[in-house]
Amino acid sequence: MRNCRHFTVVSPGPSGAVRAVSCLLLVALTLWLSGCQTRQARHSSHEALSAVLWAQTSAEYAASALQAYRLAAVNLDLALADPHWTAALEQRDAYTGLPPAVIIDLDQTVLDTSRYNARIILEFGGHSNRRFAEWCRDSTAPAIPGAKGFLDHAAEQGVTVIYISARAEASRDCTTRNLRALGLPLERQAHLLLNDGTPSTRKTLQRARVAAQYRVLLLVGDDLNDFVSGAKSDPDTRRALLKAHAGRWGREWVVLPNPMFGSWEASLYGFDHSLLRDERLHRVLPQLQR
Ligand SMILES: [Mg+2]
Numbered sequence: 001m002r003n004c005r006h007f008t009v010v011s012p013g014p015s016g017a018v019r020a021v022s023c024l025l026l027v028a029l030t031l032w033l034s035g036c037q038t039r040q041a042r043h044s045s046h047e048a049l050s051a052v053l054w055a056q057t058s059a060e061y062a063a064s065a066l067q068a069y070r071l072a073a074v075n076l077d078l079a080l081a082d083p084h085w086t087a088a089l090e091q092r093d094a095y096t097g098l099p100p101a102v103i104i105d106l107d108q109t110v111l112d113t114s115r116y117n118a119r120i121i122l123e124f125g126g127h128s129n130r131r132f133a134e135w136c137r138d139s140t141a142p143a144i145p146g147a148k149g150f151l152d153h154a155a156e157q158g159v160t161v162i163y164i165s166a167r168a169e170a171s172r173d174c175t176t177r178n179l180r181a182l183g184l185p186l187e188r189q190a191h192l193l194l195n196d197g198t199p200s201t202r203k204t205l206q207r208a209r210v211a212a213q214y215r216v217l218l219l220v221g222d223d224l225n226d227f228v229s230g231a232k233s234d235p236d237t238r239r240a241l242l243k244a245h246a247g248r249w250g251r252e253w254v255v256l257p258n259p260m261f262g263s264w265e266a267s268l269y270g271f272d273h274s275l276l277r278d279e280r281l282h283r284v285l286p287q288l289q290r
Pocket of ligand 1: 109
């Protein structure tokens with residue numbers, strides 16, 4: 001009996017060998033096709049697909065970023081003219097005579113890292129610090145629309161630009177290279193505050209250190225964590241934080257849209273980064289409101 005379904009070949013001889021080879025080719029083709037289908041299904045169903053495509057292709061995303069940076073430039077000028085203006089909750093007394101600075105985030109605020117998120121969809125399936133470090137080393141992220149114009153305007157006004165990012169210290173060289181390649185202001189390495197994994201590099205503490213030396217005119221970012229402590233909490237608490245500072249948005253605080261990643265997303269699965277993708281989705285889906 002020769003039976004491709006059960007992958008058994010009983011009869012020997014040339015015709016049996018030909019049939020056996022045919023069966024194996026058929027099996028290989030079937031496996032390859034099923035692999036393609038699985039791959040396509042994985043890509044088309046990845047939870048970040050629409051978010052990444054929106055950020056990379058839509059006129060609406062670019063318009064939102066331009067709008068945010070135009071607002072930031074107008075508010076920068078207002079802040080410079082008002083010596084009592086400060087954006088940092090961490091700013092203490094006697095700041096009016098301090099030199100002016102803006103504090104600004106990097107990823108999806110100044111640097112468009114959506115190509116890394118595209119790679120997650122196409123190759124990785126999920127984020128890891130090691131993968132991001134590799135991507136950073138090999139890539140030059142473009143600037144977010146409007147970012148360079150705003151930062152150049154700030155620098156021309158004598159305002160120090162200080163970047164506070166969750167990027168790891170290990171990515172300092174590639175980050176510096178990226179900023180230099182785009183011609184973005186980076187007066188000295190002390191103005192690029194990254195995360196070395198210690199509590200002292202949490203953004204709130206870094207803002208406090210900056211606020212001790214500068215009058216902070218604006219905070220610009222894409223994550224609640226770029227503005228206020230407490231972002232690492234459940235969605236209701238995060239919304240309460242938003243409301244508690246309602247008067248600051250669009251004034252001292254300018255936020256850019258980022259539907260791809262951020263503490264907003266991690267709050268939906270309790271910041272448990274050990275969860276697998278399916279486990280995260282299992283936690284997230286019941287939170288849809290209808
Ligand atoms: Mg960011």
